[in-house]
Amino acid sequence: MILKPAYTQVYKESVSFDYALGYAYDALVNGPVPFDAGVVWSKLSERIAQGIYVGSGLLLPHTRVAGLSQPLMAFVVAPNGITNIKISDRDLPQFMCILLSPEESATAHTQAIAAVARLLLNPEWKDKALKAETPAALLNLFA
8 A cells, every 4th residue: 555645845955844844734734634633733743742753764743633534644855854853863854754544543554654664665766756856756656
């Protein structure tokens, strides 16, 4: 299962975590599947406070959402790095995936996270994502 993002963005320069997160979350709030933005933001903020760096350059803010009809994802690439987030000094986050999954389906949540991890563990896919010039080109990599 490869979930297509509802929002993609490519930043040519480094970008602050808060800036990228804000625009990506706003796109999900105004996207194809309705949810309670305030409640979900609170849950997502709690998850961010617990730590969201999973390795391979990926920041993965995620939460499960009651009543959500399907998983929603926003995917961001910043080859020069996503800044202003505390992670190991040796690592450079270059990818951010915001994942909202139906609370009622632990399976959908786990499968979506696993699918993103598989993509980033594929060196060819990762290289193509880092070289994507536009959000549309990045979206096409999720075919």
